[in-house]
Amino acid sequence: MFQLSLLRQFARLSIYSASIVNARTICTTSVVQFKMTEPLCAEPMKKKKKMDPAIIRAREERRRKKLEKQIRRLQKNERQLKPIDEIEVPLNLLDEIGKRKRPTVSHSAEVLEARALLQKEWTRYKRNEYINNVAQVDRIMAAQRRALEKLYEESEELYDEAVMPDLSLIPFTINGPVATPPIKNYESPDGDYIDVSKKWEN
Numbered sequence: 001m002f003q004l005s006l007l008r009q010f011a012r013l014s015i016y017s018a019s020i021v022n023a024r025t026i027c028t029t030s031v032v033q034f035k036m037t038e039p040l041c042a043e044p045m046k047k048k049k050k051m052d053p054a055i056i057r058a059r060e061e062r063r064r065k066k067l068e069k070q071i072r073r074l075q076k077n078e079r080q081l082k083p084i085d086e087i088e089v090p091l092n093l094l095d096e097i098g099k100r101k102r103p104t105v106s107h108s109a110e111v112l113e114a115r116a117l118l119q120k121e122w123t124r125y126k127r128n129e130y131i132n133n134v135a136q137v138d139r140i141m142a143a144q145r146r147a148l149e150k151l152y153e154e155s156e157e158l159y160d161e162a163v164m165p166d167l168s169l170i171p172f173t174i175n176g177p178v179a180t181p182p183i184k185n186y187e188s189p190d191g192d193y194i195d196v197s198k199k200w201e202n
Contacts, residue, residue: 082200
């Protein structure tokens with residue numbers, strides 16, 4: 001009787017284990033049908049605390065009011081620029097602005113006319129200077145072109161050497177005094193620095 005019940009339980013166990021898809025065997029042969037399922041490592045679900053709907057509604061209302069307040073503050077300060085210390089005028093200079101301000105000088109019509117004529121004369125002089133420089137460069141380039149043409153007629157090898165660029169001029173190096181002499185026994189910093197810049201929050 002005991003053997004019969006044991007066989008029935010074994011048959012049920014083999015049928016149940018064969019019906020499981022994600023099963024793995026614990027033995028090396030496929031004859032024995034002892035199988036186990038994948039371990040389910042789950043923790044029991046936490047019991048939810050029942051809260052009063054009025055408390056939840058009040059929390060949501062406070063969160064919404066806080067967000068609206070932050071949005072209003074950002075909208076109010078959207079055009080406000082961050083101050084820059086380098087371009088701020090010191091207060092002592094603002095106090096002395098009356099002493100530092102020069103009085104406006106009004107010139108006569110003759111002085112203004114003389115200045116305008118002088119400006120026009122200077123403009124004409126600089127234009128003539130530019131035209132003369134351009135013409136001189138054109139004459140030099142034309143003379144160089146004619147000389148190269150004559151040289152090509154005389155000897156093609158000399159022409160090739162004349163038009164060949166001088167590569168010794170490219171790696172030009174010069175040594176001279178620097179702006180500040182080196183400091184003796186100076187240990188350069190290792191890249192550490194202290195950030196002292198100010199930070200503003202809107």
